[in-house]
Amino acid sequence: MAKKLELGDPAPQFDLREDGGGTLSLASFAGKKLVLYFYPKDDTSGCTMEAIDFNRLLxxxxxxxxxxxxxxxxxxxxHEKFKAKHELGLTLLSDExxxxxxxxxxxxxxSMYGRKYMGVERSTFLIGPDGRIARAWRKVKVPGHAEEALAAAKSL
Structure with missing residues (x-):
C-alpha cells in the first residue's frame, strides 16, 4: 500500500483509459491545475450527486x-453510460x-454490516501547476464539496 500523500508531495503519475477512447496521463496537465476526484461506483446515489455537482461547476x-x-x-x-444518462461533460478515467x-x-x-471489503475512499486532490499536491480531501462528504474544491482552485 502506498504511503499517504501529503501536501507538497509530487502527484503520482498515471496513464489511464478515458471514456470515449484514448488515454490520459498526469503529464497531459503539466503547468495546469487539476482537480482529481476518486469515487466508488458509477450511477450510485452519492457518486451521481458528486459528478452532477462538479459538472454544474465545470x-x-x-x-x-x-x-x-x-x-x-x-x-x-x-463511464460512457453514466455520462450519457446524466449529461456529464466531465472526463472520467477507468482504473480497473x-x-x-x-x-x-x-x-x-x-467495512459494512460487519463485512470487510476493498473499495474506493471518496477523495479529492487538487494538483498544482507544478505537479504537486496542493490540497487533499479524504472521506469526502458530497454536499458542498465541489464548491469547496472550486474555492481552493481559485485561491491557488
Missing part, C-alpha cells in the same frame, strides 16, 4: 484554469487495475 472551474477528472475502477463502457487508486492511497479496506 464552467467556473474552466474560468479558474482548472481541469476536473473523475476516477473509479469502473470500465470505460460504464487499481494501480492509480493504490498510488493515491484511496483503495482501502472498508
Amino acid at each position: 464552467p467556473q472551474f474552466t474560468r479558474a484554469k482548472t481541469a476536473i477528472v473523475g476516477v473509479s475502477p469502473d470500465s470505460c463502457a460504464s 487495475t487499481k494501480k492509480m487508486l493504490e498510488a493515491y492511497g484511496v483503495w482501502i479496506e472498508k
